[in-house]
Amino acid sequence: MDKRGPIVTLCLLLLISKISAEDVCESGLYTNSGKCCSLCPAGFGVVVPCGDSDTKCEPCIENSTFSDVRSAKAKCQPCFTCQSPSLTLESNCTREQDTVCRCPERQYLDSNGICLPCQLCSKGHGVVSQCTHNKNTVCQLCSSGFYSEVKSSESPCLPCRTECKETEVQIGDCVPQHDILCMDKDVPILKRTEGGENGTSAGSPHFIPQDNSKNIIPVYCSILAAVVVGLIAYVAFKCYTTCKQKKQLAKARAGELATSTEGEKLHNDSGVFLDTHSLQEPNHLSKAKIEPKLYINLPPHKQSEVERLLADTSLGKDWQRLASLLGYEEETIDTFGRGEDPVHTLLTDWSSKESSTLEVLCAALVNMERADVVENLNSTNDASSVV
Secondary structure (H helix, E strand, O other), X not given: OOOHHHHHHHHHHHHHHHHHHHHOOOOOOEXXXXXXXXXXXXXXXXXXXXXXXXXXXXXXXXXXXXXXXXXXXXXXXXXXXXXXXXXXXXXXOOOOOOOEEEOOOOEEEOOOOOEEEOOOEOOOEEEEEOOEOOEOOEEEEOOOOEEOOOOEOOOOOEEOOOOOOOOEEEEEOOEOOEOOEEEEOOOOOOOOOOOOHHHOOOOOOOOXXXXXXXXXXXXXXXXXXHHHHHHHXXXXXXXXXXXXXXXXXXXXXXXXXXXXXXXXXXXXXXXXXXXXXXXXXXXXXXXXXXXXXXXXXXXXXXXXXXXXXXXXXXXXXXXXXXXXXXXXXXXXXXXXXXXXXXXXXXXXXXXXXXXXXXXXXXXXXXXXXXXHHHHHHHHHHHHHHHO
C-alpha cells in the first residue's frame, strides 16, 4: 500500500492554511496599491492614515495623551483631569491608559466628569449590573418567578418560593414586588379541608369558613365594640366642640352688653345715640379675615365636588401627586390607593390636621396645575363672603 498519499494531502492542507492566513488583513483597510494597512499599537496614535502609503504612527505623550486601542485610524486622546473637589486620583495617565478618577462611595463619574449618586432599583426591579466608579446601576424589572422587595443598588431579583411550609397555606402568588404570601393554618378564621369535598384532596389547603358559629361570635363582638367606642368618641368630640362654641358665644354677648351699656351712657349724657353694632362690625370683619378657613368646614356637597374633580385624572395630575405635596409618605399613599375611594380617604385624613386650610390646599393644587379645582374652591370662598 502506498503511504505517500496521506502525506501529500497533509502538506497541501498546511500550504492552503498558510496562504489563507496571509490573505487575512487584520485592519480591514488597504493602501492604494492593495497592501494591508498596519495597526498602531496601544500607546501610539495615527499621524497619517493609510492611503497612498501604509499607516504612520507616533507614540503618545506621557501624562498628556493616551491610546488604549490598536487601530489604523485612532489618534492619541488627551488625558482626563480630576478637577472636581469630590474626585480623588486613583492612577495617573499613561500612554496606554487614561487617568482614573474615583467618586465618593455610592457615586459614579458620568461622561461630563461629574459625580452623581448611584441609582437605587425600586421594588419589583433587580440589579443587573452594580454601580462602578464610571458606570451607573443598571436595573431591570423582575421576570416571572422572581421578585425584589427592597430598594437597593446591589440586590438582584430573587427566585420565588415554589410552595409554602407544611404548616402554612398560600394566600397570594409571587409578583415582582414580593414573594408568595403564606399564612399559618392554625389561624382561627381558617381551616383545611379534611376530605375530598368539591373534588379536592385532603392534602390541598383552601380557605373555608368555619361552620362553628361560636368562633365567629368573638369577632362580631370585637367589631361591635369598636363601633360603639368610635360612636362614643365622636359624641364626646361633638360635645366638646359645642361647649367651646357656646363659651365663645357667651364671651361675645358679654362684650356686646358692655359696649351697649357704654353707648347708652353716651346717649344719656350728650343726647347722641351710638349704634353699638356698627362699632363692633369692623372688629368682626377683621377677625373673619384673620381666622383661616378650614377644609373641614366646607359643606359636604362642596367636598364631594372637589373629590370628584380630583378623581378625574383626564383634567390633570392625579390625587397621588396631591398627597405627596401635602406631605404624605409613599407607603401611606399606597395604603390610600388600596381603598375604594382613595381621594375621599386622603382628604378626610388631611382635614383632621390643624394645618388643613384652604390656602394650603390651593397652593398644592396650583403646584400640580389643577386650576379647575382651585377655581371651584374660590367660588366657594366668594359665595361664603357674599353671605
